[in-house]
Amino acid sequence: MESTWLKNSLDLNLNPFHHVVEVPKRELEGDSVNFVGKLVVKEKDGHNVMAEELNRISSENRKLTEMLTIMCENYNALRSELMELKNKNSENELVSLTPRKRKADSEVYNNGLINGSNVNECSSSDEEYSYKLPKEIKSKISTFYVQTDSSDKTLLVKDGYQWRKYGQKVTRDNPSPRAYFKCSLAPMCPVKKKVQRSAEDPSLLVVTYEGEHCHSQTSPIQHGSLMLPISAAMGSLGSTVTLDLVRPAGSTERPKMAPVQQGAEQAPVLQQFLVQQMASSLTRDPNFTAALAAAISGRIFDNTRAEKG
DNA sequence: CGCATTTGACCTGCGC
DNA sequence: GCGCAGGTCAAATGCG
Ligand SMILES: [Zn+2]
Numbered sequence: 387m388e389s390t391w392l393k394n395s396l397d398l399n400l401n402p403f404h405h406v407v408e409v410p411k412r413e414l415e416g417d418s419v420n421f422v423g424k425l426v427v428k429e430k431d432g433h434n435v436m437a438e439e440l441n442r443i444s445s446e447n448r449k450l451t452e453m454l455t456i457m458c459e460n461y462n463a464l465r466s467e468l469m470e471l472k473n474k475n476s477e478n479e480l481v482s483l484t485p486r487k488r489k490a491d492s493e494v495y496n497n498g499l500i501n502g503s504n505v506n507e508c509s510s511s512d513e514e515y516s517y518k519l520p521k522e523i524k525s526k527i528s529t530f531y532v533q534t535d536s537s538d539k540t541l542l543v544k545d546g547y548q549w550r551k552y553g554q555k556v557t558r559d560n561p562s563p564r565a566y567f568k569c570s571l572a573p574m575c576p577v578k579k580k581v582q583r584s585a586e587d588p589s590l591l592v593v594t595y596e597g598e599h600c601h602s603q604t605s606p607i608q609h610g611s612l613m614l615p616i617s618a619a620m621g622s623l624g625s626t627v628t629l630d631l632v633r634p635a636g637s638t639e640r641p642k643m644a645p646v647q648q649g650a651e652q653a654p655v656l657q658q659f660l661v662q663q664m665a666s667s668l669t670r671d672p673n674f675t676a677a678l679a680a681a682i683s684g685r686i687f688d689n690t691r692a693e694k695g
Numbered sequence: 696c697g698c699a700t701t702t703g704a705c706c707t708g709c710g711c
Numbered sequence: 712g713c714g715c716a717g718g719t720c721a722a723a724t725g726c727g
Binding site: 554570 | 699702
């Protein structure tokens, strides 16, 4: 169902590039450099066309990002249900475990949506260790980066759920305190989340979700902030990349201490990451990703700077 | 008055 | 066994 509109939207995005460089993206698997060269040659011909199309791609990518976020939520919800079903199937019910037994040291894996090329790792929680770890509660841990403003000192992240803060501790590594939340949307929801401000970037929050919701959200999506998986952020450009789409109009200052975002380069970086996120999640057109990334780093960069001043 | 947040105390795992 | 650090509880407090 979702793939329908997704494909449609993606087609919008692919269209400009597709008619500029007719690359058989089904054949060259790792020969991305090849048609990148072709693309550069083409760009000499129609630079204006390129800029125009890239502009369109820019807006398209923004829409795609929102859609992808929604899809992320839906995916998590579906995975949640799948897990529940699997667990219910394997061990019937285990409501008899002691409430005080909390030893959530389960496998930490980042949101499986964007993790290289493995999209279907829902089967990660096999029931074979259920007898091995009786006290291990089926809990998934996924970490997200959330870009917020400095005014968000309360560490409250609007993600469509209701959270009740039940603790706050200061960690040794990070000078900023870490807040502990529990999902209060459902009376018995095992989901917990930890929110801690990044040590380098004061406006960057590291949100760690633990567990899975046994219910649905109140609204489809209420992102006051756009979250992105930590794995994607790490694997994309080698350094931490954050999206700054939620920056309020009041504060235009840029944290200088963050070496990843440097004012003028932000637009290209954002573009690049959008492409990375989209392509990585889809994992069907890696060549397109490489081509667009190369094109962005090579062309949009110059174009954006020319437009800005 | 009912609710959520705050915040120090308490618990537990882990390394030495 | 002890101390440290992370995680949780719960009484106190604030707020609508
Ligand atoms: Zn929940």
